[in-house]
Amino acid sequence: MRRANDTIFALSSGRPPAAVAVVRLCGPRAGAALEKLIGRVPEPRRATLVRVRDSESSEVIDEGLALWFPGPRSETGEDMAELQLHGGHAVVAAVLGALGKLDGCRLAEPGEFTRRAFENGRLDLTAVEGLADLVAAETPAQRRQAFRQLKGLIGDRAEAWRGRLVEALALVEARIDFSDEADVPENLLEPALHAAQQLRDEIATALDDGGRGERLREGFVVAIAGPPNAGKSTLFNRLARREAAIVSPYAGTTRDVIEVHLDLAGFPVTLLDTAGIRESGDPVEQEGVRRARARAGAADLVLWVVDLSLSGNSGGDREELSEIGTDSNIWLLMNKADLAVEKLCIRNESQSIQQAFVISAQTGAGVDAVVNTLATYAKDYFSAGEAAVVTRARHRRALQDTVGALDRALAEGADGHEELVAENLRAAATSLGRLTGRVDVEDILDVIFRDFCIGK
Numbered sequence: 082m083r084r085a086n087d088t089i090f091a092l093s094s095g096r097p098p099a100a101v102a103v104v105r106l107c108g109p110r111a112g113a114a115l116e117k118l119i120g121r122v123p124e125p126r127r128a129t130l131v132r133v134r135d136s137e138s139s140e141v142i143d144e145g146l147a148l149w150f151p152g153p154r155s156e157t158g159e160d161m162a163e164l165q166l167h168g169g170h171a172v173v174a175a176v177l178g179a180l181g182k183l184d185g186c187r188l189a190e191p192g193e194f195t196r197r198a199f200e201n202g203r204l205d206l207t208a209v210e211g212l213a214d215l216v217a218a219e220t221p222a223q224r225r226q227a228f229r230q231l232k233g234l235i236g237d238r239a240e241a242w243r244g245r246l247v248e249a250l251a252l253v254e255a256r257i258d259f260s261d262e263a264d265v266p267e268n269l270l271e272p273a274l275h276a277a278q279q280l281r282d283e284i285a286t287a288l289d290d291g292g293r294g295e296r297l298r299e300g301f302v303v304a305i306a307g308p309p310n311a312g313k314s315t316l317f318n319r320l321a322r323r324e325a326a327i328v329s330p331y332a333g334t335t336r337d338v339i340e341v342h343l344d345l346a347g348f349p350v351t352l353l354d355t356a357g358i359r360e361s362g363d364p365v366e367q368e369g370v371r372r373a374r375a376r377a378g379a380a381d382l383v384l385w386v387v388d389l390s391l392s393g394n395s396g397g398d399r400e401e402l403s404e405i406g407t408d409s410n411i412w413l414l415m416n417k418a419d420l421a422v423e424k425l426c427i428r429n430e431s432q433s434i435q436q437a438f439v440i441s442a443q444t445g446a447g448v449d450a451v452v453n454t455l456a457t458y459a460k461d462y463f464s465a466g467e468a469a470v471v472t473r474a475r476h477r478r479a480l481q482d483t484v485g486a487l488d489r490a491l492a493e494g495a496d497g498h499e500e501l502v503a504e505n506l507r508a509a510a511t512s513l514g515r516l517t518g519r520v521d522v523e524d525i526l527d528v529i530f531r532d533f534c535i536g537k
């Protein structure tokens with residue numbers, strides 16, 4: 082059971098064996114634990130060479146560096162220590178074992194260090210999310226966005242907005258509370274509404290970003306689709322094998338759709354192979370097909386592959402293409418050009434096709450042109466406009482709620498309903514507070530920290 086008073090510890094570095102292992106400790110007994118293991122508490126924030134001993138047998142386990150970060154100026158706000166050890170299985174196991182034997186010390190749960198930082202006010206909720214995104218970032222653009230968020234791009238802005246809202250609210254409340262008194266000016270409502278209007282417009286502008294921030298977190302989704310045997314899997318494998326581009330060493334395989342994460346010119350592209358989409362009588366498979374279709378239909382871009390060597394296939398077939406969501410952008414990839422050069426005659430029967438390429442997934446001819454065009458497309462998409470403030474659906478909902486409440490406040494203000502203006506300004510401030518984790522967050526905390534690893 083998680084208790085706020087426990088001293089927690091964990092291996093914070095990657096899985097052993099590794100050159101170095103970092104074990105972190107946090108909580109009221111962190112100093113006492115150091116006394117037991119290394120015989121002293123080092124000078125604050127100075128790397129100190131120490132011998133780590135088992136607390137019971139006094140046997141030396143390893144020699145390494147110890148760091149001491151007394152609270153409240155530590156990452157979590159509590160007393161913290163860090164041991165840098167040799168990164169072997171047995172070393173790490175012995176040190177964690179020695180710590181586990183100490184009173185009031187236990188292994189940390191996933192994300193518990195960060196959770197304490199949040200609970201002690203060292204990080205707001207958007208910074209916590211930024212930290213999670215930074216650890217998960219696979220491309221430079223994702224890393225930059227995550228770092229900006231960690232450093233307060235949205236959190237500080239939300240706090241500033243909230244501060245201005247509270248000031249506007251104070252004006253309206255003063256007007257309500259002291260309306261009988263002679264020295265309270267009549268026109269307090271007007272400046273409050275003016276401020277509310279400005280805030281509303283600023284927040285609406287931040288929301289109007291085409292979803293770029295959310296997309297950058299998750300990757301620009303490109304689905305490879307088309308009729309059976311057109312060469313989708315061959316193309317997917319060719320793209321996934323490009324060592325310069327691939328991010329995750331293994332293609333993640335869900336039952337229905339295989340996906341691989343690519344880094345194209347620094348931007349994340351999630352490539353889906355929908356080759357598994359087949360009609361089937363088996364209800365479980367039908368469900369898989371449905372999900373795969375939905376995933377491809379929701380893609381930002383569909384690469385529609387056709388077999389050029391079959392007659393009549395040199396253009397997008399309207400009927401088959403209509404299976405795909407009409408909102409998607411579609412590029413036509415005419416495959417097996419190695420077999421069919423003499424038949425080449427590009428027809429574009431479908432209005433929805435934006436680009437056409439002649440390729441051979443097997444020989445690789447023409448595939449570079451597709452990749453380069455894709456990289457440019459992703460870059461243009463992500464680089465349009467300023468850095469996105471909103472990076473999660475949670476942020477979007479909170480800001481939309483804020484704008485909604487401000488709109489209601491403005492409407493009530495126009496009718497002179499001071500009480501209702503105040504009520505809606507309060508609701509707007511609450512929505513912003515929810516965004517940064519000031520109010521009402523218990524229910525979302527578990528969801529957010531669930532994604533962390535142990536030791537973070």
Ligand code: GDP
Nearest residue numbers: 309310311312313314315356416417441442443
């Ligand atoms: P999918 O069903 O669309 O995924 O198609 P596959 O990738 O499984 O390919 C179907 C067949 O076409 C396989 O035998 C591939 O070797 C072949 N194929 C795929 N691309 C090419 C190509 O560019 N040229 C030739 N000659 N054969 C290809």
